[in-house]
Amino acid sequence: MSRPxxxxxxxxxxxxxxxxxxxxxxxxxxxGALALxxxxxxxxxxxxxxxxxxxxxxxxxxxxxxxxRIAAIVLGVLLFVLGLRxxxxxxxxxxxxxxxxxxxxxxxxxxTATAIAGAVQADAEQLDGVSRARVRAVGSRxxxxxxxxxxxxxxxxxxxxxxxxxxxxxxxxxDSLGLGTLPTAVRLELDTSPAKRVR
Amino acid sequence: xxxxxxxLATLLGLAFAAAGAxxxxxxxxxxxxxxxxxxxxxxPRWQADLASLGWDAYxxxxxxxxxxxxxxxxxxxxxxxxxxxxxxxxxxxxVSVSTSPRSxxxxxxxxxxxxxxxxxxxxxxxARRIRVRAKSALETEAELRPRLLATVSALLDEIPLVRRPxxxxxxxxxxDRR
Numbered sequence: 431m432s433r434p435x436x437x438x439x440x441x442x443x444x445x446x447x448x449x450x451x452x453x454x455x456x457x458x459x460x461x462g463a464l465a466l467x468x469x470x471x472x473x474x475x476x477x478x479x480x481x482x483x484x485x486x487x488x489x490x491x492x493x494x495x496x497x498x499r500i501a502a503i504v505l506g507v508l509l510f511v512l513g514l515r516x517x518x519x520x521x522x523x524x525x526x527x528x529x530x531x532x533x534x535x536x537x538x539x540x541x542t543a544t545a546i547a548g549a550v551q552a553d554a555e556q557l558d559g560v561s562r563a564r565v566r567a568v569g570s571r572x573x574x575x576x577x578x579x580x581x582x583x584x585x586x587x588x589x590x591x592x593x594x595x596x597x598x599x600x601x602x603x604x605d606s607l608g609l610g611t612l613p614t615a616v617r618l619e620l621d622t623s624p625a626k627r628v629r
Numbered sequence: 630x631x632x633x634x635x636x637l638a639t640l641l642g643l644a645f646a647a648a649g650a651x652x653x654x655x656x657x658x659x660x661x662x663x664x665x666x667x668x669x670x671x672x673p674r675w676q677a678d679l680a681s682l683g684w685d686a687y688x689x690x691x692x693x694x695x696x697x698x699x700x701x702x703x704x705x706x707x708x709x710x711x712x713x714x715x716x717x718x719x720x721x722x723x724v725s726v727s728t729s730p731r732s733x734x735x736x737x738x739x740x741x742x743x744x745x746x747x748x749x750x751x752x753x754x755x756a757r758r759i760r761v762r763a764k765s766a767l768e769t770e771a772e773l774r775p776r777l778l779a780t781v782s783a784l785l786d787e788i789p790l791v792r793r794p795x796x797x798x799x800x801x802x803x804x805d806r807r
Contacts (some may be wrong), residue, residue, distance in 0.1 A: 436725040441712055444631055447638035448707045454641055455703025462697025469684045469693060482689065483679040502656040509649025516642030520635050584739065588788060592720055600724070613723045617714070620732040 435613035439568045439575035442524045450516060527571040531608060541607065543567035546576070549606075553599045554578060559586030561621050568615075575613035576603070581621045588618070634710040637703070715756045716791040730754045733788075737761065740784050741777055754794065759785075761798045770800040 471478040491498050526543035547565040554563035562581040569575040578599075582591060595616065604612050651670055658668045667673065682689060715733050717726040734754035741750040741761055750763040761781060765773050777798045785793060 434723070434725070436719070436723050440716075440725055440727050441714060444634060444710055444712070447634050448710050450638050450641060451634055451703050451710075452707035455700045455705075455707060457700065458703065459697045459700030462693045462695070462700060465684070465693035466690060466697065469686075469690045471685070478685040479683050481680050482682050482684060483676060485680075499656050499660050503653045506649040506651070506653025506656065510646045510653065511649075513642045513644070513646030513649060517639045517646065518642075520639040520642065592726070596721065596724070611723045614725075616724065616726045618717075618726065618728040618732060620728075620735045622735070 435569060435573050435575050436615055439577050439613055439615035440617065441615075442568075446516075447520055524568060525570065526567045527569055527574045529567070529574055529607065529609075530571065546603070546607070550576060550578065550599060550603050553602060554580060554595065557591060557594050557599070559583050559591050569613070573613070575615065577615045577617070579617040579619065581619045583621055591618075592616075630706065630710045634706055637706060713755065715754070718789040718791055720789075730756070733759070736788070737781055737784060740780060744777065744780060746773065747777075756790075756792055757794050759794045759796045761796070763798065763800050765800055765802045767804075768800075769802050769804045773800045773802070774798050 467473060469478055526547075528543050529541040529546060530538070531541060532539035543566070546567055551563050551565040554560060554565065557580075559582055560580050561583050564579040566577050567574055568577045578595075580591070580595070582588075600612070600614060604610070654668055655670055655672060658665075713730055714727040715730055717728060719725050731754075734752040737754060737759055738750055738752040738761075741747060741752065741763055746765050746767040748764045748766055750761060752762075753760045759781065761777060763773065763777060777800070778796060781796045781798070785796070
């Protein structure tokens with residue numbers, strides 16, 4: 431993927447799930463359409479009247495019994511492994527990686543994901559115009575990133591919030607962690623104003 | 630749509646895993662003991678059924694139609710599960726910003742409602758398009774529409790959006806109905 435880490439951190443990737451669903455849907459559509467074409471005589475009148483389990487195909491399979499069996503078993507095992515991997519991959523929650531600050535043997539220093547999230551969240555909530563903030567670590571342990579969701583009060587100046595976020599929150603987080611770069615994705619949400627009572 | 634596709638992908642994966650396991654087991658079992666009954670799947674009966682069913686049978690055609698339709702639905706779900714977030718320009722390296730279509734619509738709605746002679750407004754927004762439907766009792770569409778377009782346009786100039794959405798404004802005014 432050529433997308434930078436910060437852009438990837440904006441939201442969980444659905445590429446795998448979408449590709450799988452798309453491909454399965456496409457195959458089902460093509461198979462169904464082909465069967466319809468055969469059944470309606472699109473590939474010849476005679477072809478359409480033959481049984482589904484064609485004797486010619488069965489004869490051919492019977493003639494190549496051993497390779498066909500091996501192929502079927504390999505296909506089955508492959509489907510089993512891949513299907514299980516897909517299911518587990520989709521069910522797994524998005525990881526919250528811890529940050530390795532120091533990997534020196536004997537002096538390892540790890541900041542847990544919740545610790546970073548809590549610290550940055552407390553800072554972000556101090557900003558003017560921010561009513562609520564949610565921070566979580568995303569990505570993998572080798573390339574961690576932060577995802578910050580800010581709920582802004584009505585009438586807040588977007589650019590002002592951004593400038594403060596950069597100078598106060600992110601810079602502080604980078605400095606305190608001693609990191610040169612910390613890919614960050616910011617999601618801005620506009621809060622609804624609290625309902626006013628009419629008297 | 631996104632959580633739905635995630636569940637769908639999980640179920641598809643499980644279905645593939647189950648089908649693959651059954652296929653491998655049955656084929657292996659039949660190879661090892663050709664004479665004995667099948668383990669789980671009554672495939673000899675299915676074989677007989679399928680051999681007596683022609684491609685032009687009604688059941689086969691209906692089944693094929695249903696399969697094709699289900700495939701189209703899956704493709705539609707996969708295409709609809711795209712990311713709808715509205716991207717803002719990256720303010721610095723290693724930082725990316727986005728907002729939700731709902732927030733953008735809320736922002737536009739606040740600005741439009743703050744205009745004179747606007748009684749109410751509903752706004753829908755996406756990364757490509759903003760639709761404003763305003764109500765006014767005092768001005769006609771011809772009077773109010775250019776003003777609202779200019780206002781929304783000025784607001785969009787303020788927000789550093791990656792892609793500038795097209796703006797369409799409709800004014801609903803009783804003065805136009807006379």
